Amino acid sequence: MIAFDKLDLNLIRVFDAVMEERSVLRASQRLHLSQSAVSHALSRLREALDQEIFVRTGKGMTPTSYAIEISGPLRAALHSMSKTLTQAVAPFNPEGVNRSFVIAANDYISATLLPQLNQQLSIAAPGIDLLITPSTRLDLAEQIDLGRIDVAIGTFRSVPERFRTKPVLFQDEVFVCSGGHPIGAKALQLEDLATYPLAVVSLGGEGEGVLSGYILERGLARQAQMYDRNxxxxxxxxxxxxxxxxxxxxxxxxxxxxxxxxxxxxIMPRPLARTFARTLGFMIKPLPYPVARQQLDMIWHTSNDNDPAQLWLHGQISAAADKISRLQD
Incomplete structure (x- = not known):
């Protein structure tokens, strides 16, 4: 049994750095410590936990299954402590702050939500930069766990307890075709789908671990097929x-x-279809079959729950989504 009151919390900082860098050298440079000091700290932590935590391989420091299991909660605890101390000294002021937020989103969300969000931030917080990373990356949940992604936006079937979720907007599917399509102004019929070729978007392909249209990773099931195939x-x-x-x-x-x-x-979500219709003159056709509306959510790690900057960002995303929702109605 670990005597927590006797555990040196600096060992957790070292563990977290090595876990992320997978290298004693890079971790030592990041922490401004010698390599021997990092190695010694890992030895002390291993003895305190009575568990192997890293194995040296040709690729660097490879974490054991035990290390992987504890890394997420420990990183969340470090983030929580850091943010508590930072907030106590410097409250968040969007007008005068210079920082960046990392948002994971696909190209559809970037094309529809990002312009409105960017317009809001340029007025309310001109010193804030947005870094958009693909929500299609296979390590999305891991990047949120590591604190490298502030918010991910998408459709999720299941969200683990360590993540928070909030609805952004509801959307439905429509068909889109060129303004000069032979179907003209008439309503789309099922028979037309057997006549004209069909294009759909599947972020994870039709295979690659896709189960019922979703990809499951670390307890997070995210949408892969961007249409209701069933x-x-x-x-x-x-x-x-x-x-x-x-x-x-x-x-x-x-x-x-x-x-x-x-x-x-x-087939595409209506907000994107409206963008294409407005800018490219494409025609929007309602589906000739029933499909339930989809909920688009933003998710973040629980370690960000009390961060004023993160809460402000969530509010800005919600406001941008509300503007898009009003345009759909």
Missing amino acids: ALEHALNEAGLSARRQIVLPHFLALPMLLEGSELLA
Whole structure:
């Protein structure tokens, strides 16, 4: 049993640095300590825990399963202590602060939510930078655990207890086609899906660990298929039809070029469809089959719960999403 009151908390700082850097040398440089001091601290921590925590390999310091298990909670505790001390000295002032926030989002969210959010920040906090990282990265949950991502925005089926979640907006799916599409102004019918080629977006492809349209990692299930594939296939099967052809893309960026001058039909969220219709003259067609509305959430680590800067950011994201929601109605 560990005597916590006798444990040197500096050992936890060393552990956290080595866990992130996977190198005694880089951890020592980060902590401004000698390599021998870092190695000695790891030895002391190993003795205190009575557990192996790192193994030296050709790739550096490889954490044991025990180290991986405790790393998240310990990092969260360090973040909490650091933020408590920082907040007590310097309250958050958005107008005068110079800092950056890291937001994980896909290209659809970046194209629809980011312009409004950026407009708000340019007025309320001109010294704040936004760093957008792909929410499609395979280590999304790990990056949130490590504190490298402040907020992730997307559709999540399950969220572990160490993360907080808040609804951002609700969205539905629509079909989009070029302004000169042969279907013209008439309503889209199921039969049209068997006539015209179909383009959809699946952020994780149609395989690669995708289960029922979601990718599960570290307890976080995030959306991969950016359309309700089951609803589409069920409707076609019921009508005795099948889609003529599908183009499956890992992002929405290529859709405008594919749609322009072609007979393609594309499924996408309504906010993005409105952007394409407004800027490129594409036509929006309601789905000819029922699909439930989807909830878009933002998630963050519980270690950020009491951080005024993070809470302010959450409010700004919510305000931007509210503006987009009003445009949909």
